[in-house]
Amino acid sequence: SHLHVLTISRITSFFSFGQSAEIDVVLTDAETRKKAEHKTEDGKKDKYFLFYDGETVAGKVNVTLKNPGKRLEHQGIKIEFVGQIELYYDRGNHHEFVSLVKDLARPGELTQSQTFDFEFTHVEKPYESYTGQNVKLRYFLRATVSRRLNDISKEMDIVVHTLSTYPELNSSIKMEVGIEDCLHIEFEYNKSKYHLKDVIVGKIYFLLVRIKIKHMEIDIIKRETTGTGPSVYHENDTIAKYEIMDGAPVRGESIPIRLFLAGYEMTPTMRDINKKFSVRYYLNLVLIDEEERRYFKQQEITLWRKGDVVRKSMSSQATIGAQRFEGSVSSESALEKAAREDSA
Numbered sequence: 001s002h003l004h005v006l007t008i009s010r011i012t013s014f015f016s017f018g019q020s021a022e023i024d025v026v027l028t029d030a031e032t033r034k035k036a037e038h039k040t041e042d043g044k045k046d047k048y049f050l051f052y053d054g055e056t057v058a059g060k061v062n063v064t065l066k067n068p069g070k071r072l073e074h075q076g077i078k079i080e081f082v083g084q085i086e087l088y089y090d091r092g093n094h095h096e097f098v099s100l101v102k103d104l105a106r107p108g109e110l111t112q113s114q115t116f117d118f119e120f121t122h123v124e125k126p127y128e129s130y131t132g133q134n135v136k137l138r139y140f141l142r143a144t145v146s147r148r149l150n151d152i153s154k155e156m157d158i159v160v161h162t163l164s165t166y167p168e169l170n171s172s173i174k175m176e177v178g179i180e181d182c183l184h185i186e187f188e189y190n191k192s193k194y195h196l197k198d199v200i201v202g203k204i205y206f207l208l209v210r211i212k213i214k215h216m217e218i219d220i221i222k223r224e225t226t227g228t229g230p231s232v233y234h235e236n237d238t239i240a241k242y243e244i245m246d247g248a249p250v251r252g253e254s255i256p257i258r259l260f261l262a263g264y265e266m267t268p269t270m271r272d273i274n275k276k277f278s279v280r281y282y283l284n285l286v287l288i289d290e291e292e293r294r295y296f297k298q299q300e301i302t303l304w305r306k307g308d309v310v311r312k313s314m315s316s317q318a319t320i321g322a323q324r325f326e327g328s329v330s331s332e333s334a335l336e337k338a339a340r341e342d343s344a
Helices: 002-015 316-323 334-343
Strands: 021-027 035-039 045-051 057-065 072-074 077-087 094-105 108-110 114-120 135-145 152-160 173-179 183-189 193-195 199-209 213-226 233-246 254-260 270-273 277-289 294-304
Touching: 021 135, 021 152, 057 077, 057 135, 077 114, 094 114, 173 294, 183 277, 183 294, 199 213, 213 254, 233 254
Parallel strands: 045 152, 193 294
Antiparallel strands: 021 057, 035 045, 057 114, 072 108, 077 094, 077 135, 135 152, 173 183, 183 199, 199 254, 213 233, 213 277, 270 277, 277 294
């Protein structure tokens, strides 16, 4: 049995369990860079460094040897910047839409702890970070010390927001909903595109009321669509419920609506992101009569993230990135620009 123990201890020291070095990734502007709250997969919220399209990602990789005096042989040290989409029903299969690598050291050995600088210049970050019901889009830095048996690596997530400027074409939404000879309603919302801190202002006109309506509300519905072809998944989520009235409306009545979006957790509208998923928002007008029948009318709205406030403190490279933001929203007019500069 003594022999047995000896053999085990020999094997243990030979494989030296545990990592022989620790890696740490530190951003150059960690002191000043803004952080944003972002939901993780388990529903918790964490704060991450916030980046925009076109901004440089730079910093240091610290490799700290755990046993000073003991050399660390390696097959090279590198850092990657990765943007990837993961569909939950297709676990482990990551779709990378951004993948950049910088080699920090050639194969060799470290005799002491060392720090390596890195810089990814004006990185394209085309999509917004997103954690959904069936899909996750994330950006992260991954530093790796390559070794024969087990690589030592460290990941650091960041959050990316896509910015837009004010959409020039923003027509109001006018719709009629009716059941012949029973009910005729006209409703109007002031815009079809709203920024995330906006207010939906609207009016509902009752032109004909012959059924007893007891309840009426507007819901904001978020629809996440993942997959393609036969394997498309739709996940509907009611984000907000806004009661318009309790009780019966009369003919000729007009009811105002003011729905503040800032209080709800929403993302910008995402259309066909990298051909993998979409996130769309709908206003759903719901009427319930005394016999519990439900009547509803749905209308898509576009949500966008307003960049003007942030842009004052934002670097010029991020501004360029923001202006490059994809087509659903075009650049602001000269008049709006002047107004914005006056108010600043």
